[in-house]
Amino acid sequence: ANEISVRYWFTCIDVDGDGKLNNMEMRSFYAVQLHRMQCMGHEIVPFEDMLCQMIDMIKPGNNDYLVVEDFLQVECAQVSGALFDALFNLNKYLQFEQRDPFMERQKREDEFETDWDRFACIDYNRLAMEEEAREEEAMEIDWVTVDDEDDDGDDFNSLGLGGASEAPF
Numbered sequence: 001a002n003e004i005s006v007r008y009w010f011t012c013i014d015v016d017g018d019g020k021l022n023n024m025e026m027r028s029f030y031a032v033q034l035h036r037m038q039c040m041g042h043e044i045v046p047f048e049d050m051l052c053q054m055i056d057m058i059k060p061g062n063n064d065y066l067v068v069e070d071f072l073q074v075e076c077a078q079v080s081g082a083l084f085d086a087l088f089n090l091n092k093y094l095q096f097e098q099r100d101p102f103m104e105r106q107k108r109e110d111e112f113e114t115d116w117d118r119f120a121c122i123d124y125n126r127l128a129m130e131e132e133a134r135e136e137e138a139m140e141i142d143w144v145t146v147d148d149e150d151d152d153g154d155d156f157n158s159l160g161l162g163g164a165s166e167a168p169f
Contacts, residue, residue, distance in 0.1 A: 009084040020065040029087040054083045
């Protein structure tokens with residue numbers, strides 16, 4: 001999430017305008033998501049569990065409330081949008097809840113900026129390996145062909161019927 005969007009969503013939740021997100025403000029928005037989870041037949045994630053998970057990820061300076069700077073920390077940039085999704089976007093929040101944590105960790109630690117970059121690199125490497133295997137196979141066929149030609153030539157010459165050997169008379 002970029003700084004502008006973080007500040008926008010933070011302001012939406014900060015209904016009293018004090019610059020701090022407290023449990024009551026977040027709980028009022030999450031109540032709507034709880035109702036939607038029930039209506040859609042999804043497993044209910046209690047507010048306390050969601051908040052505990054978000055606090056663990058965001059690591060705020062004060063556990064009683066969140067300030068916008070907590071979301072803008074460098075180490076928090078990847079996950080700061082998760083709280084906003086939990087409070088405003090049920091589909092993204094459910095995707096977040098169902099993610100594979102090991103894949104997420106791998107994504108954060110790899111050198112690629114986007115999923116597309118990762119896909120392109122992996123696919124390029126796969127194609128390069130396939131091409132290399134085809135070239136090696138073609139070289140083996142060439143060697144077999146050369147060896148076969150050498151063997152045929154020896155048989156022809158051993159009969160005394162040509163080649164660079166001496167004449168039979």
